[in-house]
Amino acid sequence: xxxxxxxxxxxxxxxxxxxxxxxxxxxxxxxxxxxxxxxxxxxxxxxxxxxxxxxxxxxxxxxxxxxxxxxxxxxxxxxxxxxxxxxxxxxxxxxxxxxxxxxxxxxxxxxxxxxxxxxxxxxxxxxxxxxxxxxxxxxxxxxxxxxxxxxxxxxxxxxxxxxxxxxxxxxxxxxxxxxxxxxxxxxxxxxxxxxxxxxxxxxxxxxxxxxxxxxxxxxxxxxxxxxxxxxxxxxxxxxxxxxxxxxxxxxxxxxxxxxxxxxxxxxxxxxxxxxxxxxxxxxxxxxxxxxxxxxxxxxxxxxxxxxxxxxxxxxxxxxxxxxxxxxxxxxxxxxxxxxxxxxxxxxxxxxxxxxxxxxxxxxxxxxxxxxxxxxxxxxxxxxxxxxxxxxxxxxxxxxxxxxxxxxxxxxxxxxxxxxxxxxxxxxxxxxxxxxxx
Numbered sequence: 259x260x261x262x263x264x265x266x267x268x269x270x271x272x273x274x275x276x277x278x279x280x281x282x283x284x285x286x287x288x289x290x291x292x293x294x295x296x297x298x299x300x301x302x303x304x305x306x307x308x309x310x311x312x313x314x315x316x317x318x319x320x321x322x323x324x325x326x327x328x329x330x331x332x333x334x335x336x337x338x339x340x341x342x343x344x345x346x347x348x349x350x351x352x353x354x355x356x357x358x359x360x361x362x363x364x365x366x367x368x369x370x371x372x373x374x375x376x377x378x379x380x381x382x383x384x385x386x387x388x389x390x391x392x393x394x395x396x397x398x399x400x401x402x403x404x405x406x407x408x409x410x411x412x413x414x415x416x417x418x419x420x421x422x423x424x425x426x427x428x429x430x431x432x433x434x435x436x437x438x439x440x441x442x443x444x445x446x447x448x449x450x451x452x453x454x455x456x457x458x459x460x461x462x463x464x465x466x467x468x469x470x471x472x473x474x475x476x477x478x479x480x481x482x483x484x485x486x487x488x489x490x491x492x493x494x495x496x497x498x499x500x501x502x503x504x505x506x507x508x509x510x511x512x513x514x515x516x517x518x519x520x521x522x523x524x525x526x527x528x529x530x531x532x533x534x535x536x537x538x539x540x541x542x543x544x545x546x547x548x549x550x551x552x553x554x555x556x557x558x559x560x561x562x563x564x565x566x567x568x569x570x571x572x573x574x575x576x577x578x579x580x581x582x583x584x585x586x587x588x589x590x591x592x593x594x595x596x597x598x599x600x601x602x603x604x605x606x607x608x609x610x611x612x613x614x615x616x617x618x619x620x621x622x623x624x625x626x627x628x629x630x631x632x633x634x635x636x637x638x639x640x641x642x643x644x645x646x647x648x649x650x651x652x653x654x655x656x657x658x659x660x661x662x663x664x665x666x667x668x669x670x671x672x673x674x675x676x677x678x679x680x681x682x683x684x685x686x687x688x689x690x691x692x693x694x695x
Contacts, residue, residue: 264291266606267351267372269341271297271325273304274574274595275378277668279334281603284671287333291610294370296353298340300325303401304665305380306592309445311404313452314412318401323669331674339368341379344546346567351375374569374609376602377556379542381575381590384535384553390512395532398441407531411449414528415456419464430470434517434525436509437533438475439483440627443492445531446473447629450499466500472525474507474517476534481627483589495629509534536575536590551578555587560617562602571605573598579618588620596668597621 266282268275279295286293301322303311310316329336339353349372356365382399385391396410397403414431421429433449435442453466473480473496480496480503481489496503508520512532517525538554549557549565555578557565562579564570574595579588588594597620605615667675 264373264610265294265371266291266374266376267294267296267370268376268378269296269351270378270380270574270576271295271299271302272378272380272574272595273592273665273669274599275376276302276323276328277596278376278378278573278599278603280328280332280669280671281599282606283329283332283334285607288335293334294337294372295325295329295334296337296339296341296351296370297325298338298356299401300338301401302328302669303404304592305400306440308398308401308404309441309448311401312398312407312411312445313448314408315448315452318404322401328669332671337368337370339365341377341545342367343544344375344548344570345369346546346570349373349375349569372569374606375571377564377570377572377576378574378595378599379539379576381536381555382539383532384537385532386535388509388511391532394512394514395436395530397532398445407529410529411452415453415461415464415468418468419456419461422463422468430468431529432470432472432527433529433531434472434474434527435531435533436474436512436517437535438473438477438480438503438505439533439535440481442473442475442531442533443480443496443627444629445533446471446496446501447499450501469500470502471500472502472504472517472527474509474519474525475503475505476508477505479505484627492627492629538576542576548572551587561605561615562598562618563605563615571602573602581618581620588618592665593623594620596665599668 268279275295279293282293301324303318303322307316307321311318325336337353339356341351342354343352345352350369351372353368353370355363355367358364383397396407398407418429418431435446449469449471450466453464453469456464479486479489479493481492484492493503507522509517510520511518512530515527517527517530519525538550538556540554542554542556543550547566548570551557556572556576558572558577558579559565560579560581562571562573562577564572575590577598579598580586581588598618601616601618608615666678669675670678
């Protein structure tokens, strides 16, 4: 009787999880080991693109990856489900029932056996316990939230357009974005790019003058991951667009159409987006007895194995990995997830061949921020010029675009990835500039 295959289960099909199952599937396929991806969604959209989806500048249907087709191509299995519980004693995960739009069960509660489990479930926005955030603000944590923002944005633009047509020349759409990191900064610029094109799409009296955007950052400057001069350059560019950039703005409460700021007048807003900080999912503490930090991220050792179970790994935003000699965890970035996926891939290979896993080595390649068509800024880290090199303009835009191309190659392999990069260039010319449905 043949021995059962080693079953490797990856929960979460984000940047790190999807790259990991592709590489495991390509190496082992269904013949040697059983590789299973579990995700609550059926398609993947690269998270750094969600601000473009939200503003309508990107049609996600043209850039998404269907898990089913991807699994068939790369030799792993895809299961549509949401992680509910980890049974470490029985080495099984339990997925919650999956319901359709009418509330009927599509897939009932399910158990999946694992020999090795990789948690790549991502994180959620950190509301810091501020009253009203969860009830009254919108978020950009996933594709459904980005779609919901875009639909609400379009409806709000249509209302302002109609008011202006009725003679209210000063009618404006007021949007408040809380969080001066990459998501908040890129979305604020992308909104002005989208507003500029709306007149061409039938909103005759709506343009960027009808948009009033406030960007709030509690810290002393926006984009703290960048050098101070680059942060200042971004601030100058955003203010030139007409964006009200406020630093040192501590939000104390959010009401339905009002943002309260400590020691300042409240900000009236028709739409409020929260993009301040990342934490672990609120439900993680109910899923298992794995060790968590103060914001529900899973504690891992330098090998990315969890502190309580060598058979369970955690990568990406859901993991707290503090390497020896460091006083802070690895930052929640796409580059971190990709590097962690590579480390876990190598470590699983080593374990299966009887070797000891190696410690994760994080290489900070810098940070780039794209202010839509207006500007791209950032810094690249490495051996070039002895460490850090600041970038702006076309070179920075090329480097920024290269990040997505590298993601495509990691997820699809070099041949398919190259074809998708070429197709993307064609689509950029042929497809509409805005998605208004």
